Structure formats: structure tokens, C-alpha cells
Amino acid sequence: MINNSQAGPAIALAGVNLSLGHGAARVHILKDIDLHIGSGEAIGLVGPSGSGKSTLLMVMAGLERADTGTVTVAGENLNKLDEDTLARFRGRHVGIVFQSFHLIPTMNTLENVAVPLELAGVTDAHERACDELAAVGLSERLHHYPAELSGGEQQRVAVARALAPNPAIIVADEPTGNLDEDTGRQIIDLLFAGHAKRRTTLVLVTHDPALAARCARVVRLRSGRIDGASTP
């Protein structure tokens, strides 16, 4: 078991197994995963394609349910939550940044960032969304739709959206995968700045060793198993 006990665990996975697909196409993706991530820690998940990094991230975010084992996030056992409770839990505790941004194309920048705040019942959702967008340098783009933004801008909106509800945990799935090097660096800077400033736990899936090196700990996956961990 890989443990980090600098603080209480933000995420604790014990004996997690997960298979996807049906019949002959069913693949055992996560195998006996045990992992503790401390509160406020930044960890990088690395490994070859198909090793299960993104799936593991989804399990942590409550987007995928483990077949066996327990997944505890922010003190909550996710296995016991129904879908709606999980959704509410995510909205309050987990911020997600996708490789493909996944903004809602029919909402403008401000609305996209305000959505999780509105869903959480925050009264000044739009004002706070405005502040978050200012923090990522998009004050001038509040009323633009995703299609009117560059890839880098879209990802900055996604980062602002993930940070807006002040979640305890941010998970990011190859957030620079669709961006050029410079833009990617800016995004990572924003993520780490948010992590440092808000003491947010950050879980980062990446192929980029340099990027992983910025994390306090790196966990390697191979064929669905944790292959080791290192501290850069």
C-alpha cells in the first residue's frame, strides 16, 4: 500500500478492482488498487496508454464505480452513495479538468463557470464566476461561447470552472494533451497556483515527465496495477 500520512487522507482507495465492457470484450482495467492521497497533496499519475490512469481518476471523482474495494474521498465512502448524492458530492468536493475541456457549447464562458456554483445553490454564483475568470485572465471573454475561444482559452475556462466551488480535490486528466507547449505550461501554472493557494488536493494524470515532476509524488501504473511510486 502506498501511503502518505503527512495529513489525513483526502482520497483512500483499498482493494479497488474495475472491469469494463461486456462478454468477450470485458477488460479488467484496475487491479487491486490501494492508494492513499493526503489532504493538500499534489500527485501525478503516470503510465503508458491503456494502463488505467484515466479510469482510476474517474473512480476517484465518482464518475466510475469500483466493482470491489472501497473508495473514500473527503471522508465519504463513494460506494455507498447513489447517483444523485454522488452528483451533489462531486459538485461540492471535486473539481474536474478534462483533456477535451468539455465545456457546454450552448453556454457562454461566464455561465459555464457559474454552473457548479449555481448547482450548489451559491447566491452570488455569477460574481464569483467572474472573479475566477479574472484569475485565469479571461475577464474580456465573459460572454463568448466556447466555439469562439482558442483551445488554451477553453481549458482556462475549464480550470476556472473546476476551481470555482473551492473543491477539496481537483482531478485533471491530461489537461495539456490538446494544447501547445506554452499554453499547456500556462494551464499547469494555473492549476498549481490554485492548489498552492487553496490547499487543494491535486491529482494529475499526465504523460509528460516534466509535468509529473512538479507534483510532490508520482504514482506509476502499468496494466491496471500500481507499479511504484517516487518522490521527485
Next chain:
Amino acid sequence: MTLAVTPSQGGRWLPLRFALREMRGGLRGFYVFIACIALGSMAIAGVGSLAASLADGLAREGRVILGGDLAFTLIQREATANERAFLDARGKISSAATLRAMARTPSGQATLVEMKAVDEAYPLFGQAVLDPQSPLADALALRDGVYGAVADPTLMARLELKPGARVNIGNANFEIRAALTNEPDKLAGGIGFGPRLLVSQDALRATGLLQPGSLVRWHYRLRLPNEGSEAATRAVAMQAGAQLPEAGWDIRSRSNASPQLERNVERFTQFLTIVGLTALLVGGVGVGNAVKSHLDRRYETIATMKALGASGRRVFSIYLMQVLMLAIIGAAIGGVLGAILPFLISWAFGTIIPLPLVPALHPGELLLALVYALLTALVFVLWPLGRAHDVPVAALFRDIVAPQPRYPRKRYIAFTVAAVIVLATLAVLLAYDRRVALIYVGIAAAVFVLLRGVAAVLMALARRVPRLRSTGLRMAVANIHRPGALTPTIVLSLGLGITLLVTVIEIDGNLRNQFANELPTRAPSFYFLDIPSDQAATFEAFVNAQAPAGKLAEVPMLRGRIISAGGTPVEKIKPKEEAAWVLQSDRGITYSNEIPTGSRLVEGKWWTSDYSGPPLVSFEQRIADGLGLKLGDPVVVNVLGRNVIATIANMRTVDWESLGINFVMVFSPNAFRGAPHTHLATLAYPGGSTPAEEATVLRAVAEKFPMVTTVRVKDALDAIGSLIANLVLAIRGASAITLIAAALVLGGALAAGHRHRVYDAVILKTLGATRLRLLSAYGVEYLLIGAATALFGMISGSLAAWLIVSQLMHLSFAWLPWPALAAALAAVSVTVGLGLAGTYMALGQKPSPILRNL
């Protein structure tokens, strides 16, 4: 190195090849497209084939329906010896007299019958079928001093008669010998108010009903020798007009055996074709939506093709080809179903419907349905296809791009406009009544434009709504105006559906009210026909004694046929639609010294009571306008074989809906001095009457005045009511096709939005939205759009119904709010239900697989 390509290598058939290649994956995503086209073309092909089959039947059976190659009809008199000699010289003749009479049973029951007295030669064509079977002559013969009669089965059921039962008509006693299960020339007689009773002419004479002036029509059917050609038929008709101009008979040939029926068939065909076109137009919206969402899905493919060298025009051709192929598939399915319709109806209802249906394949009608289907498809797809021309290759380098409102190039706008013009022109040119077709095109265009407007206004309003406290409500309002919102498509498909539903319901309700529920309180309960002049006073006294609470009105009545008006022979007059009926048959006419009750003088002067100059006539103003007549014009009317020339002295307006005694023409009394005639009377109960009171009067009058025919207004209206019910049923049936199309389009529109909905829902769920919250937001969105559209649909549907009822049917219109509201609510419920059903399924999906595939 560049690739050298000569133009021919590109190939003329390249778009077709590409289109076919694109369709290799099957028709998924096009089911709504195909169903919409199939429904519309099925309706048009079906209606066309059915009408053509009916026209064929009427043409083929013309002689049987008419009862001869030619039929000459006289009113209130038999043919003179001279006239009879003319007819006898031209072929074999069969005569028949028709009139209304009261049949009474020994137990005192009385009912109105449509009596027909035939000679031995009847029928010249076809066969009268009796149950139990026996020769007609035997069944009608005098046996033991009693004449025989055969009766329509409905009469036997109504009076509970069995073969052998006795009935009295006038002064004669009849034995019902059989049921008349097939009367070959029944259709030529038009709609009767009572069931048929067939007797011999000797029997008719024995009843004593043939009084001077009684309302009897004599029909002389002529069978030409050697299967008489069309030319021979025409020649005889012309000779009859030329040699016997004073006869005043109505001449019909086998090619127009039942002009009224043919007119009704044509009118109804046009109406149903319009309903079919509406189905196509509504379906067209679905076709447009399907193509739009298909192109949306193919966005990257199109961008890739363009990156690989396809021009915008080529992309347009490929997808146009694909759309046309799909439209042809849909039209073919609809065409096959439509072509089957006459066979199906003939097989299922052939023995019940009283029309000569000859089911056959009518390639012309099927081709027309195909043309309509392709044109409609073009009207709705050219615009979105034109937009595919300009898909940027840059789309490949971007993630999902939100749809932006954008006009296609001018060329494609021009194509769309041209397709609209061709479609509208075709609909108008092929219509039986072009005025109606033009009104229809106008209404359809207005509804489309207005619905676009409603969607735009709704989106603009939603954009301006101040920020709401409730997140769900705010999301719902925002969903209404966002780019790519479902608002325009839902408003269009739902709006068309509700407009049509409300129109049909309002027409339906108004027609029913007109003939059943809202009988004016001042309307009479009875009409009494054929009251002999010399018994008019006795009759009045008797009825007043029988019905002290009743109010009897009595006027003299004759029958007359307009021969010429304003100096123009009747066959050359081109009347307006609303006045044509006056020229189509003989009309009741009267004379009076005073302006009749229920009439108002609007032009000219009424004659004095001692007027003795040349005959004058008062004309109903709207009819006079329709015939192009003005004060001072001469009108020639044939009455009892004599042409009476009268000058129009004044114009009146008439309150027809009072159902009182109203006449188009009222003459100065000196016009008919000395002419034999009968009286017409009405009995009204100003304080209302009970069925028992009415039954007592009916029975007493039938007993005391066997020659007088009593028409109970309620029964007559019930007869019309059941006709209207059939009409309404047909309207409902045809409209159902359009409503199915509307529901399909709505379902298609919601399904097209489903992909975006799933995406939105998944992202929102990852951000913390619960299913209930998403569901209620979408529910409120559908409800808001649905309610606004329903309001518009109720208004536009009611307006359309008002236009049709008051302007085309010339009936009074009363708005029925509750049925319209119920229809609108039902439609909104269906929308919310359909929308939420799709959304619920989207919400049930786990986010991770979708996020992986996005």
C-alpha cells in the same frame, strides 16, 4: 509533384457514388425523414387514387346510376303527349315519379318516406334486388285489391315491418312484400330525408297524392338503341332543348349522372388533398430537421472531404443526391400504401358504402404524390444543404462548434424560393377551387412565418428575463434562448400540430352545433308540405286546435326552375360559388303581397297589394349578386311547364338560419294567378315543445290529412347531422395523418436535440447536478415553450377555423374555448412527456462511458 487530374476523371456520377457510399451504414437517423415523406405522400396518393377510383366507378356506372342514357325530369307534372312522343321516338323509355309522403301503420305510427313509383320497364339498367327474392313486377302488383310495395330495410326496421305487413299512404293501402336491398339508380336521387318506398305508378295514382301542384317529380329515362354513343346522347339532348323549349325539364346524360355527387367528390377530394399537403408540409419540417441534424453529424466528414479537395458545390450535390434518394424511398412507401387504399376500402367497406368504387392503380395520382413529396423535401432541405457548402475546413481543428445562425449563399436561397413557388403553384393549379387553394397557401405561409416569429419572440423574451433566484428555472429560461436551442424546431412542429388540431376541433364543434345543439329557439318543429289549396283553411284550424301552444305559418308554394336570368340562358351563367346551387335544380317559389317574415327589404320597392302589371319578383340579395343580377333585370322561371317572365323589383336579405319559410324568389301574386299549387306550412312552439307533443301532432295530422307530408325538423336535422358526422369523421381521419406527422416531427426534433442533451446532462452531472434538478429544468423549459406555442396555436387555429366556417362554409362561427384549450393542453403534455422521456433516458446513463467517447 502534383497529381494531374482531367475533369472527366472526377466523374459525373461521383456525387451519386459518394451519396451511396455515405448511406452504406443504413438509414439510421433517417427514419423520421422517411416516415414524414411517406405519411404525406400516402395521404395524397391515397386520396387521389380513391377519388379516381370513385370517378371511374361513377363513369362506368353512369347509366345505372342515372337509370338510362339520358334522363329528363319534370316538376309537378307528367310529360305532355307531345313530349312523350318525342321521347318514345328516340328509344326505350322508363318513367318514375318521386315524391315525399307519409306512411302510416295500422297501429298509428307515421313516418316520412321518399316514394318512388315506377313503370314495368324499370329499371332500364342494373337490377332492383329484393329480399326475399322475387321479380319486382310481382312484388308491386295489385293482389287481392292491395298494391304491393318494397321498402328500404331502414323503413322496415323503423316501423317494425315484416314482409306481409300493411301501411297506408294517402288513400291507398299497401302490403310490404320485400325489402329493397339494392336500388340501382339510388345515387341519382341525391340525399333524401326519409327511406325509400318503391311502388307501381298505378298504386301512386290510387293514393290520391297526385294533386295539382303537389311536389312530385317525373323522371323519364331513355335507353338509346344500339348502346347509344356519346354523340347520339348529346344530339338527343340538343334536340330536346331545341324542339321543346317550353318543357322546362332538367336533362342529364349518363356522363353526368349525378353532378351534385361528382361536385361533392371533387370538393371533398380537394379538401383531403389539402389535408394531405398539410401532412407533407408538417412532415417537411421533420425532413428539414433530419437533414440539419444529419449534416450536423457529418460536419467533420464534410470538412475532411473539403480538406481533400471537394468543392462546396460538390458537397452540396452529394448530400442533395442523398436527400433525394431518401425522399424517393419515402414517397415510394407512401405511394404503395396510397395505391392500396382504394382496394382496401373496397375490400373492407365495399358492401356498406353506397358509392360505385372501382379500385384500380392510378399512375398519374401516384406520380403527383411523388412530385409533391420531392418538391416538399426540396423546400425544406435546400436551405440546410446550402449551408453545408460553406462548412470550414477549420472545423477539423476545433472541438464541437456551436451552431451559429447563418444564411446560405444567395444561390441556395433562390433555389428554396423557387421550390416554394413551384409547390404553391402546383397546389393552386391542380385545385378544384383555386380560391380555396390560394387561401390555403396564404394560411400555410402565414402560419410558418408566424411560428418562426413566435420562436424569435420567445427567445428574445427569455434573453431579457431578469436573473431568477431558482437555478432550475434560470437554466430552463437560458435553455430557451441559447444558440442551438430547440425552441425554433419545437415551436414550429408543435405549433403546426396545435394549430391544425384546434382548427379541426373548432370546425368539428361548429358543424355539430350548427345542425344539432344550437337549433334556434324560433325554429319551427314541423314543415307541412303539399297542403291542398282548398284545404289550407281547414288544415290551419285543425293544427291550431291540436297544438294550441304552437304558431302556424302558411304560404303558397310552387316549384320553378330558372331558365334564364338577366337575359342570359342559365347554362351560360357563371355564378359565384355561393349562388350556384340556385341554378342546379328546381327551387321552391312563392308569391306574396307583403314582405315575408324573416326578410328585410334592402333595395327597390315592394309592390302594392293591388298590383296588376307585368309579373315582378323579389330576389335574395346575396344570390342576386352571385348571379350578377340587378334591379330591373328579367328572370324567366319555368313553372308547371310554363315560362313565367318577371322583372326584379327589389332585393331582400333573408335570415336563413331561422329555418323559417324563406324563399330566394318571391313573386307578385298576379304572376301565378289561377295556377294550381299547394301550401307549405311551419309549426313552431315559441315556448318549446316536448317529443310527446310533437308525436301527437304528427300522428293526428297523418291521420286527418293523409295527403300532407310532415317533415319533423328534428328528424331532418338528425339526417343532416349524421351526414355531417360522417364528414367530420373523414376530416378527423385525414387530419389524424397530419397529427401523426406533427408528433413524428416533434419527436424527431427532440431526438435531434438528444445528442446535445446527453452531452449537457453528463457535464452537468459531473459538476454536481442531480437527475431531479436536470429533469425539472428541462421540464420547465418544455413547459414554457409548449405553453407559448399552445397559446399561438389556439389563436391561429381558431382564426383558421373562423375563416373556413364563416368565409368558405358560410355558416355562423362560435368560438369553443374549452375543446381548444383541452387540445392545446393535451399537445403540451405530449411535448413535455416526449421531451422528458428522452431526457430521462439520457440522465440514466453513466457519465464515464460518454466522457470517454466525447
